[in-house]
Amino acid sequence: MPRPSKARFPEPVLITATDALASLVERLRAERYVTIDTEFVRERTYWPELCVVQLAGTHEVAIVDAEADGLDLQALAPLLDDPAVTKVFHAARQDLEIFLYKFGRLPAAVFDTQVAAMVAGYGDQVGYDSLVSSLTGAQIDKAHRFSDWSRRPLAPAQITYAAADVTHLRDVYTSLCERLERDGRYEWVAQEMAFLSDPATFRPDPDTLWERLRPRTANRRMLGVLRAIAAWREREAQRVDVPRQRLLKDESLLEIAATAPATPDALAAMRGVSRGFADGRSGVGLLEAIATAQALPEDQLPSAPRKDGPRPSPALVSLLKVLLAAKCEQHDVAPRLLASSEEIDRLATEAEPAIPALAGWRREVFGEDALSLKAGRISLGVDGRRIRLLRTD
Secondary structure, eight states: OOOOOOOOOOOEEEEOSHHHHHHHHHHHTTSSEEEEEEEEEOTTOSSOEEEEEEEEOSSOEEEEETTSTTOOGGGGHHHHHOTTSEEEESSTHHHHHHHHHHHSSOOSSEEEHHHHHHHTTSOTTOOHHHHHHHHHOOOOOOTTTTOOTTSSSOOHHHHHHHHHHHHHHHHHHHHHHHHHHHHTOHHHHHHHHHHHTOGGGTSOOGGGGGGGGOOOOOOHHHHHHHHHHHHHHHHHHHHHTOOHHHHSOHHHHHHHHHHOOOSHHHHHTSTTOOHHHHHSHHHHHHHHHHHHHHTSOGGGSOOOOOOOSSOOOHHHHHHHHHHHHHHHHHHTOOHHHHOOHHHHHHHHHSSSOOOGGGSHHHIIIIIHHHHHHHHTSEEEEEETTEEEEEEOO
C-alpha cells in the first residue's frame, strides 16, 4: 500500500443536490483514499436513519445532507463500489451497516483506523478523540456529539464538527500507515478487514438470536418457543421499523416463552404487553409463532446451549493470560485483538481448538507459544521487569 500524504484542511462544503454529489464523487474517485463518516439517529427505529455523510479528499471536504429534498444518495455508489479508492473509517461497523442497508452491499476496499490502531498498539477499541490527540495533537470539540442530526437546517457549528471527523482522520490514517509500514503489519490489518467485508457480520440470523437471551432452562419446548418468538420479534421489528427492545423487551420474551399464551387475553396479561399490541397485527403474528413452535415434534426442538468440555483450570488460564500479556507487551498490540477470554478458556481445555488465536498472524505472535506452554516445551521466567520465555526442550 503506498504511503498517503498528509493533507491540509479546506473549508467544508454542504452538498444538498444530486448533481453536486455526482460531481464530488467523480473527483474523489481520482484519489487513492477518502475518509468517510456518518451521522445518524436510531433511537426510535430499527434501521438507522442516515442524516449526514462526511467525505474528505486531499483538497476538499464535503458534508452531504442525506435528508435534503430531491437528493439521490445513489450518486454516492460509484465511489463506495470503487476498489481502487480506499475508504477510511474509524470504528466502521455502524457506518458499514448503514451503507449495506442503503445500497444493498458493502463498500469496497475498507480500512478501519480503530482496528489498525489496535494492531499498532494503541489499546483495545481506542476512541477517535484519543487517537486524534495522540497522533496529531489536535483536540476534538465534543459539543455536538449528541446533536439531533435529523433536524434541519444543519447549524454551521454542526457542519464544522462533522467535517472534523474526516479531516483529522486523514492525518490519523497517514500516521497509522507509516507505523504499519515500519512494523510490517499491513497484512495483519488486511486479515482483520476481511471480517468487515462479510455482509453476514451485519445481518444476524434471526433463528439464532434466542441464544443471546441466555435462558436458564433445559426445557426444550420452552426453548423452541423462545427461538420462534425471538426470530419473530427480529423480523417484526424490521417490518415496522422499531428497535427490537421497544417492540418487546427481552424479559417479556422469556416470560412469554415460559407460559406460551394461546389467546390475545392471555398475551395481554404478560408483563410488558399492552392490550393494543395483543389485539393487533403484531399480537396475531406472535401468537402464530407460539402455536407453530408448540406443534413442533421433539426432534426439531433446540437444546440448551452447552458449555463445551470441562471447566478450564484456573491456574492454566492465569498462566496463558500472563503469556498473552507478555506477547502483547513484546509486540505492542492490543490484547483483545490477539485472544479473547473465551479463546483462552478453550486453549486451556482443548488440545488445539479452531480459534482465531491459532490462525494467521495471531498464531505466529501468540498461538504457537501458547501451545508450547501447555505442552511444557517452554516456561515463563522473569528478566528484570519483563516476562521471558524459557525453552525446556
